[in-house]
Amino acid sequence: EAGVVQSPRYKIIEKxxxxxxxxxxxxxxxxxYWYRQNLGQGPELLIRYENEEAVDDSQLPKDRFSAERLKGxxxxxxxxxxxxxxxxxxxxxxxxxxxxxxxxxxxxxxxVV
Amino acid sequence: xxxxxxxxxYQHVQEGEDFTTYCNSxxxxxxxxxxxxxxxxxxxxxxxxVKSGEVKKQKRLTFQFGEAKKxxxxxxxxxxxxxxxxxxxxxxxxxxxxxxxxGTGTRLTVIP
Numbered sequence: 074e075a076g077v078v079q080s081p082r083y084k085i086i087e088k089x090x091x092x093x094x095x096x097x098x099x100x101x102x103x104x105x106y107w108y109r110q111n112l113g114q115g116p117e118l119l120i121r122y123e124n125e126e127a128v129d130d131s132q133l134p135k136d137r138f139s140a141e142r143l144k145g146x147x148x149x150x151x152x153x154x155x156x157x158x159x160x161x162x163x164x165x166x167x168x169x170x171x172x173x174x175x176x177x178x179x180x181x182x183x184x185v186v
Numbered sequence: 187x188x189x190x191x192x193x194x195x196y197q198h199v200q201e202g203e204d205f206t207t208y209c210n211s212x213x214x215x216x217x218x219x220x221x222x223x224x225x226x227x228x229x230x231x232x233x234x235x236v237k238s239g240e241v242k243k244q245k246r247l248t249f250q251f252g253e254a255k256k257x258x259x260x261x262x263x264x265x266x267x268x269x270x271x272x273x274x275x276x277x278x279x280x281x282x283x284x285x286x287x288x289g290t291g292t293r294l295t296v297i298p
Binding site: 177 | 219229
């Protein structure tokens with residue numbers, strides 16, 4: 074069974090440029106999460122989807138971050154414009170039912186220069 | 187706000203020595219999960235504890251949930267180089283039981 078797939082794995086952009094990350098969750102998992110992990114810290118939740126509905130986006134910096142999950146499967150996370158402080162690993166994760174084990178993808182490593 | 191602290195932040199051990207990391211929450215948790223993240227990798231689920239005072243074992247790993255459900259520990263017996271990584275505890279976030287709130291992590295280095 075395929076795990077959570079993310080792309081790109083690595084991205085280097087200049088500040089003020091836009092960037093987008095894509096995530097394909099495990100088949101059948103209705104709950105999808107985007108986490109951000111700064112170096113040396115634990116993952117921090119940005120947004121959680123139940124199917125296509127964003128049920129918790131309280132930690133998402135809405136002035137520059139946006140996310141969507143069309144059709145309740147794949148999801149994209151966008152940053153526009155990127156700032157130096159956005160350099161981090163963006164982890165997508167999924168689970169079945171929201172209360173079970175969360176499976177993480179490999180992450181998208183973003184460096185803003 | 188909710189805080190989940192782990193100690194120590196870093197731990198270096200000689201291969202074969204034991205290792206313990208402690209997780210302390212500022213709030214009572216309905217459950218706690220433990221994850222392992224290898225260097226350059228992503229967090230991987232290890233276990234979930236639900237009951238007060240619960241103890242679970244996975245080979246050389248022993249997990250414990252405190253009686254007050256505000257703290258937990260992970261103990262590794264006779265560490266191996268494959269145990270290298272950062273160990274995170276995580277509990278339900280204040281914004282909802284379905285959101286995991288991760289601790290600060292303990293980074294384990296095993297010296298061969």
